[in-house]
Amino acid sequence: MRVHLKNDGYALSAEFPMTVFEMQDALDKLQIPPETRAVTFQIYDFRNMNLSSELCEKEFTADIFRLNLFVERLENLDDTEMAAMKSLLQTYPESDFEDMLLMTYGLDYPCEDCRELGETVIGNELLPELESCSDEILELLDCEKVGQLMQEREDGVFVDGYYCVTSGYEPPDIHFEFGEPEQCFFRLLIAPDAQKTAQAQWISLPCNAETLLEVYDQTCCELQSSLPWITSDSLKNMHQIGILNALAERMSELSHNDFVKLKAVMDSERIREIPDALACMEHLPEYEWDRSVRDCSAFGRAYLAKNLPTNFDISLLKSGDFYDFGSQIMKQTGSAVTSYGVISGRGQSLYSALTMQPEQQLEEDLEEDFEMKIGGLSL
Numbered sequence: 001m002r003v004h005l006k007n008d009g010y011a012l013s014a015e016f017p018m019t020v021f022e023m024q025d026a027l028d029k030l031q032i033p034p035e036t037r038a039v040t041f042q043i044y045d046f047r048n049m050n051l052s053s054e055l056c057e058k059e060f061t062a063d064i065f066r067l068n069l070f071v072e073r074l075e076n077l078d079d080t081e082m083a084a085m086k087s088l089l090q091t092y093p094e095s096d097f098e099d100m101l102l103m104t105y106g107l108d109y110p111c112e113d114c115r116e117l118g119e120t121v122i123g124n125e126l127l128p129e130l131e132s133c134s135d136e137i138l139e140l141l142d143c144e145k146v147g148q149l150m151q152e153r154e155d156g157v158f159v160d161g162y163y164c165v166t167s168g169y170e171p172p173d174i175h176f177e178f179g180e181p182e183q184c185f186f187r188l189l190i191a192p193d194a195q196k197t198a199q200a201q202w203i204s205l206p207c208n209a210e211t212l213l214e215v216y217d218q219t220c221c222e223l224q225s226s227l228p229w230i231t232s233d234s235l236k237n238m239h240q241i242g243i244l245n246a247l248a249e250r251m252s253e254l255s256h257n258d259f260v261k262l263k264a265v266m267d268s269e270r271i272r273e274i275p276d277a278l279a280c281m282e283h284l285p286e287y288e289w290d291r292s293v294r295d296c297s298a299f300g301r302a303y304l305a306k307n308l309p310t311n312f313d314i315s316l317l318k319s320g321d322f323y324d325f326g327s328q329i330m331k332q333t334g335s336a337v338t339s340y341g342v343i344s345g346r347g348q349s350l351y352s353a354l355t356m357q358p359e360q361q362l363e364e365d366l367e368e369d370f371e372m373k374i375g376g377l378s379l
Helices: 020-029 064-076 079-091 097-103 114-124 135-140 143-154 209-215 238-251 256-269 274-282 296-307 323-333 358-374
Strands: 002-007 010-015 038-043 060-063 157-159 162-164 186-191 201-205 219-225 336-338 341-343
Touching (some): 002 064, 038 064, 060 064, 186 238, 219 238, 256 274
Antiparallel strands (some): 002 038, 038 060
8 A cells, every 4th residue: 555654844655565675764854753653644545445435535643653553454355354344434534544444454344245134144053033033934034135135134235245244343452552662673584595485484673693694594584674774685694693793783872863874874875785884983073064955946045155245044945946956956966856866976064065167267257347348449
């Protein structure tokens, strides 16, 4: 399911369900503190559910872990459960997100038409009138008419070929609790070898030397990473797990703010290899970063605001388009806009005033002098 997330002017369209690392990265992109985890979102149609426009256009707010659970539950519903879910959404379009989450633990009525419903009702004597009837009488009853009677009394509906009853629906008494995620930066699914993947187990990095020695000659089946650009392709073989663990250890020493800054630098510099990521951390202080800027126009506006005279009315910049101006400044300084804000080139400043180099000034003076000398000539 594709979900549109937003927070205070920042927006992100993402595919759910996600891993824990992917959810934490989404929070970083939206500038939501990891301890908060609450996101505002809109959902799209899922598996042709044809959700009502009121429901699709409605904004919900929930813990991103609960949102992830909701999508996981939807993906695991079979056809009968999905039909029950759709019937509940159609009956209760005003449902909030918690209601919808509980509905995924919904109803199952595997009857495809009134005749089949009638057979179920008669076989289980679900109507009071049937309780005193003999088996001989029950066999003479019209199953379709009995099914229609049951549908009228229960106010049931057929959805995608399944009979669903919503009138007596009561949310299940279920409580969800999500603890703090494990403090790690990489998770690897390790198997003894490529033929024994059924024996694979997860390990988390950083880890101790003993664990590294145990898995050194084994096979990595899957790598989950808190750095979006360090993927399974980055881990060429298990002999690199030592340097990957060293990277995780260095990352554990970073503040969360510096961790997000690292992702911005890796995005800007297109760092995709483990040794390069480790080397990048040594130079992290050499980059300037503004997390509030997400496009060239916003950067151009921020650049002017920091370099114009202090008595200049900054409000005049709000409505202007500074995309081209911001792009030129970033080109000069090697800066780049990333999903985590704007980052400077290494050793460069984001907002220092650009001054003309002596060679540039001399060229301009000579050009101006030449134009003045030929200005009075007529050809």
